[in-house]
Amino acid sequence: MDIKAKKSLGQNFLNDENILKKIADSIPTTINDLIIEIGPGKGALTKYLQQKNSYLICYEIDTRLTEILNKFLNDKTKIIYQDFLTADILKDIKDINYNNIYIIANIPYYITTPIIKHIINLPKLKSMTLLVQKEVAKRFSAKPCSKDYGSLTVYLNYYFNINYLFNVKNTSFNPIPKVDSAVINFTKKEINYNLKNEKLFFKIIEDAFKMKRKTLRNNLKSYNWNKISSILEKYNLPPTSRAEELPLEVFIDIANNLNV
Numbered sequence: 001m002d003i004k005a006k007k008s009l010g011q012n013f014l015n016d017e018n019i020l021k022k023i024a025d026s027i028p029t030t031i032n033d034l035i036i037e038i039g040p041g042k043g044a045l046t047k048y049l050q051q052k053n054s055y056l057i058c059y060e061i062d063t064r065l066t067e068i069l070n071k072f073l074n075d076k077t078k079i080i081y082q083d084f085l086t087a088d089i090l091k092d093i094k095d096i097n098y099n100n101i102y103i104i105a106n107i108p109y110y111i112t113t114p115i116i117k118h119i120i121n122l123p124k125l126k127s128m129t130l131l132v133q134k135e136v137a138k139r140f141s142a143k144p145c146s147k148d149y150g151s152l153t154v155y156l157n158y159y160f161n162i163n164y165l166f167n168v169k170n171t172s173f174n175p176i177p178k179v180d181s182a183v184i185n186f187t188k189k190e191i192n193y194n195l196k197n198e199k200l201f202f203k204i205i206e207d208a209f210k211m212k213r214k215t216l217r218n219n220l221k222s223y224n225w226n227k228i229s230s231i232l233e234k235y236n237l238p239p240t241s242r243a244e245e246l247p248l249e250v251f252i253d254i255a256n257n258l259n260v
């Protein structure tokens, strides 16, 4: 069946069997785990995921793919034709007795962040493996002081250990996209930061990165600067620091001290 790729849905189908196998092999699932695949497309990755014999739920928005994807249906595999972003995941998986959830997706860039927000508080989430544009993968795994480090990186580091796994050449896809891609893994952290006020913490991060060129002092004008500068000093950071120089633990320390 010939299905024309829809650009609006980010349809670049992966056709490199080695890469597909490598992606499936990168998640250490057991038969009692649940894999959620977002955007199975024509099932190129689904075929390898199914071989792992875990529970498998796939969300595909494009109903033209029904005939191809329904071939994968079995006792442990369910395909849901819906926009993943509007899915009630807990309702969809309530009858499955699983240990951990692994999310896996080759997805268009524009839904990466909304997807992360949609799954971040999912109970029993173990990890998320994404195939995204190389630049996006770099941004997600950026370290402090690099140009790609931003509020999103800090936010993600709060929840996950992030690992850039490997590159995927654009010629591994059909149609061939303009840019290369990369596979990145986010493994959920056991959160024990003793953060006093999560809301304040996220607000400080957002404000700290508001004007990228400005110093922390300028961006955090409305907060108690004396307290903030004493924290910076503790970490040997100058009072002229910018947000991109601060690792996660400094933001946590600032939030906890401003909350007293």
Ligand code: SAM
Pocket: 009, 010, 011, 012, 013, 014, 015, 038, 039, 040, 041, 042, 043, 044, 045, 059, 060, 061, 062, 082, 083, 084, 085, 106, 107, 108, 111
């Ligand atoms: N996994 C397949 C592969 O690797 O060949 C297809 C990848 S293709 C880049 C992205 C897939 O995500 C497409 O099948 C597209 O229809 C689907 N998709 C796009 N937006 C979606 C959404 N919001 N919810 C579910 N699926 C979506």
